[in-house]
Amino acid sequence: MDLLPLFMNIRGASCLVIGGGEVAARKASLLLEAGAVITVVSPALCLGLQQWQDDGRIEHLKRGFSEQDLQNKTLVIAATDDHAVNERVSELARARNILVNVVDNPALCSFVMPSIIDRSPVQIAISTGGASPVLARLLRAKLESTIPAAYGRLAALVERFRTPVKKRFPTVNARRGFWESILQGKVAELVFAGKEQQAERILEQSIAVGDESTVGEVYLVGGGPGDPDLLTFRALRLMQQADVVLYDRLVSEEVLNLCRRDAERINVGKARDKHLVPQGEINQLLVKLAKEGKRVCRLKGGDPFVFGRGGEEIETLAAEGINFQVVPGITAALGTAAYAGIPLTHRDYSQAVTFVTGHMKNGSMDLNWPALAQTNQTVVFYMGLKGLPVICEQLMTHGLSAETPIALVQQATTPRQKSYTGTLATMPELISGKEIQPPTLIIVGEVVRLHDKLKWFQPSA
Numbered sequence: 001m002d003l004l005p006l007f008m009n010i011r012g013a014s015c016l017v018i019g020g021g022e023v024a025a026r027k028a029s030l031l032l033e034a035g036a037v038i039t040v041v042s043p044a045l046c047l048g049l050q051q052w053q054d055d056g057r058i059e060h061l062k063r064g065f066s067e068q069d070l071q072n073k074t075l076v077i078a079a080t081d082d083h084a085v086n087e088r089v090s091e092l093a094r095a096r097n098i099l100v101n102v103v104d105n106p107a108l109c110s111f112v113m114p115s116i117i118d119r120s121p122v123q124i125a126i127s128t129g130g131a132s133p134v135l136a137r138l139l140r141a142k143l144e145s146t147i148p149a150a151y152g153r154l155a156a157l158v159e160r161f162r163t164p165v166k167k168r169f170p171t172v173n174a175r176r177g178f179w180e181s182i183l184q185g186k187v188a189e190l191v192f193a194g195k196e197q198q199a200e201r202i203l204e205q206s207i208a209v210g211d212e213s214t215v216g217e218v219y220l221v222g223g224g225p226g227d228p229d230l231l232t233f234r235a236l237r238l239m240q241q242a243d244v245v246l247y248d249r250l251v252s253e254e255v256l257n258l259c260r261r262d263a264e265r266i267n268v269g270k271a272r273d274k275h276l277v278p279q280g281e282i283n284q285l286l287v288k289l290a291k292e293g294k295r296v297c298r299l300k301g302g303d304p305f306v307f308g309r310g311g312e313e314i315e316t317l318a319a320e321g322i323n324f325q326v327v328p329g330i331t332a333a334l335g336t337a338a339y340a341g342i343p344l345t346h347r348d349y350s351q352a353v354t355f356v357t358g359h360m361k362n363g364s365m366d367l368n369w370p371a372l373a374q375t376n377q378t379v380v381f382y383m384g385l386k387g388l389p390v391i392c393e394q395l396m397t398h399g400l401s402a403e404t405p406i407a408l409v410q411q412a413t414t415p416r417q418k419s420y421t422g423t424l425a426t427m428p429e430l431i432s433g434k435e436i437q438p439p440t441l442i443i444v445g446e447v448v449r450l451h452d453k454l455k456w457f458q459p460s461a
């Protein structure tokens with residue numbers, strides 16, 4: 001180990017920043033956050049530093065560095081673009097046992113500044129010892145995405161209960177076991193979901209009973225349109241935490257693969273005879289699993305509240321008093337629009353967008369056709385492939401021009417994405433005989449004209 005990681009209490013200590021540019025400002029900003037008293041020496045200041053000086057948050061010496069500036073300083077940062085000055089600062093500071101950092105020059109440093117993930121009071125610092133700041137930054141981005149922003153709030157909650165827990169569990173081992181179950185279980189999840197009062201109540205109960213409650217919970221998670229990169233941080237975290245995953249047909253293989261390896265997976269989109277598991281049975285299964293104490297991830301394609309029947313599933317849970325949370329996902333319309341280069345609204349062509357279901361019942365669709373056939377708007381049809389000829393015909397019958405552009409996009413956001421564009425008059429014929437692979441989405445409106453210019457994602461081209 002070349003460097004010893006430390007977290008330093010610098011509140012009230014005098015620190016010197018040499019240099020007045022953006023880099024100096026970034027370092028000064030960290031020192032300020034940690035409560036240091038800062039003097040900046042530099043002939044000129046960038047806007048940020050100037051603002052802090054105006055606000056009285058830093059002291060400014062408007063000149064070059066001189067040796068006496070080091071007097072009574074605890075820590076020094078040299079951020080000038082003059083190598084000779086930086087070298088001199090380093091030498092003088094070290095001779096006085098003052099901690100010194102020279103930006104971008106590890107050889108001149110007695111300490112380096114790490115990349116930081118701040119979930120105060122939890123802090124994670126990453127250093128490559130100056131070998132590769134970019135690598136440290138990439139690592140940081142990875143960790144940022146998997147450590148919920150509310151970790152700090154969780155730590156603060158736990159801190160408040162340290163004394164009662166110490167009293168309740170006299171041995172270190174018992175305490176450790178207790179905290180492990182709390183920090184990986186329901187209490188933590190409630191804090192992350194913004195239900196802090198409930199978390200506190202359950203924590204109190206758990207301390208009284210001596211264990212965490214064994215009632216499970218359900219996460220209703222939107223898995224997005226297919227590309228796993230479009231999952232939210234929260235979706236990914238809950239997918240990796242759940243003991244059981246109930247998924248349906250729309251959830252892509254790539255997304256499903258991100259669930260915890262040893263989690264039980266139940267496909268409720270397709271039973272052996274290729275029929276869907278009836279909605280009522282899914283609702284009951286969720287209740288049953290949660291009552292067995294399991295953490296259940298109900299993983300749905302797109303967003304759970306957009307043509308996803310997610311509402312019905314959590315109504316049953318609510319009625320049974322089972323804890324749940326809902327994680328939004330990118331709905332097919334938004335994923336398709338982005339990946340096919342078709343903006344859903346546009347200042348010149350479309351002032352509104354409507355999402356409708358094109359699902360056929362007894363050979364027709366029960367839709368408000370006069371409203372859908374207005375110009376200056378975009379209409380997105382979910383589940384519309386079978387009914388495409390009906391959609392085109394009805395829109396024309398109710399007044400839209402036969403020339404109105406229409407797009408049909410298959411398996412949007414996946415490597416199998418494919419787009420077909422035409423007009424209301426030509427589309428049904430254009431795709432007849434083509435092997436279209438569901439799911440597909442239909443977009444109608446002038447905005448479809450932009451597809452040719454804006455298409456950027458063409459995996460099968």
Ligand code: SAH
Pocket residue numbers: 225226250300301302303304305306307308330331332333336381382383384409410411412413414439440441442
């Ligand atoms: N809850 C989902 C929609 C469920 S309805 C969501 O928010 O996206 C199912 C319909 O969604 C499909 O028939 C299809 O029209 C559309 N769909 C879902 N994923 C899609 C994809 N990757 N590409 C195109 N259409 C998709």
